[in-house]
Amino acid sequence: MDLPPGLLHVLAQTRLYTDGREYVVVSVPLEALYEGTALLAKVVEPFSAAVVDKDELTLVFPTEVWGAVREHLPERLEAAGYRLITFDLPLDLGLVGYLATLTDVVAKAGVSMLAFSAYQRDHLLVPEADFDQAWRALDEFIARCQQQERGGG
Numbered sequence: 001m002d003l004p005p006g007l008l009h010v011l012a013q014t015r016l017y018t019d020g021r022e023y024v025v026v027s028v029p030l031e032a033l034y035e036g037t038a039l040l041a042k043v044v045e046p047f048s049a050a051v052v053d054k055d056e057l058t059l060v061f062p063t064e065v066w067g068a069v070r071e072h073l074p075e076r077l078e079a080a081g082y083r084l085i086t087f088d089l090p091l092d093l094g095l096v097g098y099l100a101t102l103t104d105v106v107a108k109a110g111v112s113m114l115a116f117s118a119y120q121r122d123h124l125l126v127p128e129a130d131f132d133q134a135w136r137a138l139d140e141f142i143a144r145c146q147q148q149e150r151g152g153g
Helices: 007-013 030-042 063-072 098-108 128-149
Strands: 022-029 049-052 056-062 077-087 114-117 122-127
Touching (some): 007 098, 030 056, 063 077, 077 098, 077 128, 122 128
Antiparallel strands (some): 077 122
């Protein structure tokens, strides 16, 4: 593996985590920014997310939570059926190549994904139908990093 300095060690220390829940990704027009963020604030659940860009508000909720609150945001697009993979390791913000390397592994396994970064951890949402394939590819890659770090090639 040809990786930036220090990255092999971090990859070898990575633990995968999932909570076993299904998630929905929701797009809301910016006109509903206040309503969307207020809704998220009321039902904060690990894992949930909000991303505001120039065109939309994107929200991520566990599916069972979304089912209970979706009527509060009538104008929306939604995509259900995602599962969470968390790279469960506190990361330094200056680390180079970590998420790029892991998303490359998932992409080479033929799995689409949505990446989310928190302050210390990175997360992927992958289609539920492809979850096992993505998990297996990541788990095998991390095992190879651990072996290489131990000097096993």
